[in-house]
Amino acid sequence: MGFPYPSDPRETVLLSKYFGDAGARSYTGWTERGGYEGVKTALGMAPEAVVEEMKASGLRGRGGAGFPTGLKWSLMPKKADKPHYLVCNADESEPGTFKDREIMRWTPHALIEGCLIAAHAIRAERIYIYIRGEYTEPLAIMERAVAEAYANGAAGENVFGSGTRIDVTLHRGAGAYICGEETAMLNSLEGKRGNPRIKPPYPAQAGVFGLPTTINNVETLAAVPHIMVRGAAWYKSLSLSNPKSTGTKLISVCGHVARPGNYEVTMGTPMRELIYDMCGGMRPGRTLKAVIPGGSSVPIMNAEEADRCLLDYEGVVAAGSMLGSAGMIVMDDSTDMVRAIWRLAKFYAHESCAQCTQCREGTAWTTKILERILAGLGKESDLQLLLDLSENMTGKTICVLSDSCAAPIVSGIQKFRGEFDAYLAKARTPAMATA
């Protein structure tokens, strides 16, 4: 549902069913709404069987990469001769993305239940939920929920009398975007500087504290109980276009639409349906110019691409971008694209952890060039320089922050070249509000 707007009948409300329903936040409220049945089912099954169920459901990671969840769980060692860990990535910092926030605000027990099922499946005794530092309200709600879960035997030494021990620890981030990168998050959890780690070793081999670890996104884990209760086949059937993309997806829509908010749609829903029907279309008198469909880290789509885009992993790629975290930033014809791209680059320059050369220097350098262009001081060679730098920033670093900075720059220059040229020709001389 597009909370705070009422749910649209064209949505498929699964995770967002109780958004806005404060009664769902408490343990009893949640059990009254059918909660904690999935984990009881899972605890009665062998871990391998849970993993198989997940594989069959087709659930893929909702954090951005879309890696099949069941496959990820199956990569964990089968033997539990040393501790295994589940880390829930609740460090939702991607610009334009705010779906995990609402899950934690309204349905904290859904997340805890998903975590418990995942922990059972990967034989973890300890769950870390790493929550973005700025999410103070979700953190408070989660803290209360975890305490309730312990009090009701849903977490701790003996989860629902199954004999399985699973502990839940909340960890509050300290405000670094990069800690949403899974290996940086592991370093941060260990008390180290949040630098992404070089892979291999992968977290399933050596994750937090050097021990086997699985990292899942909040939305992914929140979907898990539904699969346990209603079955993989049912979940797999939620797919309108490509069978590789199943289930529902929360889309955080922001920008120049009439009703921004979180919308839960079945995989494969056309983007135009989301923008023009559910969100009420563009602001009055304005037309669509560009969409960044997957948080800020993916290529920008122009109106034509957005118009033919289907909202699932494959559909967005076919339309020239990526689904990412599905934080949709919608921009109308009043948008200065050069300025928008500069602002994105500045964000990445600010958030670069600074270990890889290309990222540390490249994000700052491209920002400076864009700044110069905006100030009306750009040179003809600057666009080529930006493209060259972006090329050198793509696919060469430990994590993809550098690629994320390059993506909007490259796609922006390709698709909105005219606006850059206009700046370069000093056809327009806007004053920069901020430098």
Place this chain on the structure above:
Amino acid sequence: MPTITLNGTAVSFTPGATILDAARASGVDVPTLCWYPKLPIVGNCRICLVSVAGQNKLLPACATPAADGMVVETESDDAVAVRRSVLDFLLERYPGEHLSNGGRAHPRNEFERYVARYDVPVRPRHELPLRTGDERPGDVMIQHDMSLCILCTRCVRACEDIQEVGVLDVGLRGEYAEIIVGGDGDPDHAGCTWCGECVRVCPTGAIFEFMPNRRFGAEAVRHPDRIARSVCPYCGVGCQIDIHVKNEEVVRVTSPWIEERTPNQGSTCVKGRFGYDFPQHRDRLQAPLIRKGWVRESDRWVWAGESPRHRDGPWTTIEQGAQRRKPRPPERQVGKPPLTGVLPVLDEYDVRDRVATPDSWYSAFREATWEEAMSLAAQEYGRIKRQYGPDSIAALSSAKCTNEENYVFMRMVRGAIGTNNVDHCTRLCHSTSVAAMNRALNTAAASGSMREIEEACDVIFIAGANTTESHPVFGALIKRAVTRGARLMVADVRKTELAELADVHLQMLPGTDVALYNGMLHHIIESGLVNEAFVAGRTSHFESVREAVKPYTVERASTITGIPADLIRRGAELYARGPNTSTLWAMGLTQHAAGTDIVASLLNLMLACGMVGRWGAAMMPIRGQNNVQGASDVGAIPFAYTDYRSVDDRGVRKEFAAAWELPETALSLKPGLMVTEIVQDGSGVHALYVFGENPVLSDPNIAHAEHWVRGLEFLAVQDLFMTETARWADVVLPGSSFAEKEGTVVNTDRHIQHMSPAVAPPGKARRDLDILIEMSNRLGLKTIYADAAAVMDEIARVTPSWRGVSYAKLAREGALQYPVPTPDSAGSAFLFADEFPTPDGRGMFVPVEYLPPSELPDDDYPMVLNTGRQMYHWHTGTMTRRSTGLDSREPVPIVEIAPADAERLGVADGDSVRVTSRRASLVINARISDRQAPGQIFIPMHFREAAANLLTNPTLDPYAKIAEFKVSAVRVEAVHQIALA
């Protein structure tokens, strides 16, 4: 073996190797910036990306495991393009304008070499500002020029993972990321030890040694004329060092490449890297000196001064000097810029120009020729020998000098003078260990290697050793072992750095060690943790010890030592369970009047648990000086020739008489006097020859020692400086420093290592070996050695366990871990795998009883004084107080006082206090430190102006004649409460 195809060539690799490892092993040079051997791989510079067939991305060679059949191109177009882009990105913020023209032919560092190699154009643009970072302003050892930093983070990892200190880190992020020194820019707050590991690994010179650059200029530092491999002149770790020489001056010391197999594995501590400038100090003696009053009359020297002889001089004695109030150290300028106040003029820090020896000390002397000085010494030693007999002459050799010099020295004393009165400072150091180990195992050296502590040891038990300060390179190794997972147990009266890190810290009352180890053994026996197989198969007399420790219940041990009983139990179990426990100890055990017993009780514990003779279970007395092991090994001790063979053994005497071409009767069968016995009234010693020692500061109860020295009939001192001892001499012979001589030294784990000479001695100073050879000849002992190698050949002939040692072999192998009984022996990393070198091959238990220290606190002297070393200084300070960097760290004497005691005394940090023992008193600045237990104070021994040994107790250990340096009863008063002299 699996193979990869590297640039078209098949290259095999060991499983687990990375692409980079395989490339390096096959001689393919893949550029790297962030990668450095032995540092954790972070793969952040991205310059080593290579093309791998079948991969859509380039992969970092440093972090990608090689896989069988992999096809790798290191210089593919894609890889080169990335490399150029990385260098281009880095150049954007690097002051590299000089590289745009001719400078490209002369790259100044690793990074610039890559810029030249990949021909990256340098464009004068700098859209981004030059990089910044914490700068260490005013530091005379390490400074930063962070505009050169490329953020490879090698320094961060070297600090964190090699030295285990963690001073440096990356601060901020994005374009503002920079190297920071601790949280506030103050290296002291961050725990910096100035080891210079960061300097060594920096690929651009952003972190650099300040002094060499300041004194000699960057060009001289960058392009030395030659580099001589030598051994650090300080502690017993025996770090190999490279001495850089430009224009016949030592400009800098660096450590060997990290992958070379040296005891230090390429590290040094602050003393090794920055303590090399004392030989250039202006105090350095450059000509022989003769005391005014000696005149030559027709080929005979006559004393024309006052008679009877009692030396005097226009200077204050140590005792008088101790009464003066000490200055406060200069303010340090630290922290992040902008700093408040004015930075000190750095030239003021150059102690080479600051007088450490007062001019008055020279005033009693006149400059002389070598002929004059040598003839006077030879005449007087000859006269005194004739007049009072050979045993009226004693000689002190030096643990800071080479094996060759020590051998020639003891040969001179034994062969030419005919006495066994030769000793050196091992007496004040590990003599009790030697006595106890000799008695139990008939050995006098460590059984294992430092390397095994790092690699194989499960539990490390350190007793009475402040390793991170006294042997910092070894200390860092221990910390790495702990990080690897070894358990650490420390028995120490002070809360040392390692004690803080330890799983178990047994903080006993001073001098109660025997009760502790007996109590631990009692518990081990009670709990059935004795290694019965080892005890039965490898040892004897266990029953006597079983009986002896019976009264030492854990509760009783707890009462005596003040350690909670449970902690003693935990410690005992940890030690016994091992499975491989290494036992390390140093001065905290040995410098007691019951030192031999203390070591013996520790050895009982070790033998009962069978913790010796395996890789990982080492017995290791940590030796203090760089050649204290060797000086004893080659016989500069009063009771033994080389290899600890007794002087009272006629067979041994015969052998040496033959080797030295002397009649047997020329060599005395009577064991000689030890250092601490020589200076006693009634020792019968009328003349002394001191070679590179400073007994006036290092002996217990200095006031007495100084008084005794002043009454000698004749004293010759061979040293670098006018020491506190030399100022009382009749003849002062200027010798050579570590950088000016060739020879070998033995480190704490029995590595015999070679020192190459780097420069010539200054002025008329001569190499010590040459002086000793001439002196031997003048004393009537025919002595002909072509060079140090010839001396070593003779040592090898007369020393069974060194028989295979030669300079040629040392040059081949780098270092030899003795025993090396044959020329083709590779040395021995650990000993006693099968048996001990005792007559029956068994280790002997020796029961010992606890005796309280000879001086306990009472109403008049309510506190206990402990003495020892600081990280930045060395023994009597002769060297380190004349070293710019080291002296800048600890310029004034201090006494460490526990916070509770300071509060009780009304003393703030830096205040003057008077410390008084039954022997003397001194005035000194207080340093409040929670390393001290309440009721105990600690004074480092390095400072002439407040010499700790004025206060120490000269009570001797009955076997080894070591003094009770570690326990003296004292009284402490705040100075404002008393009148100052």
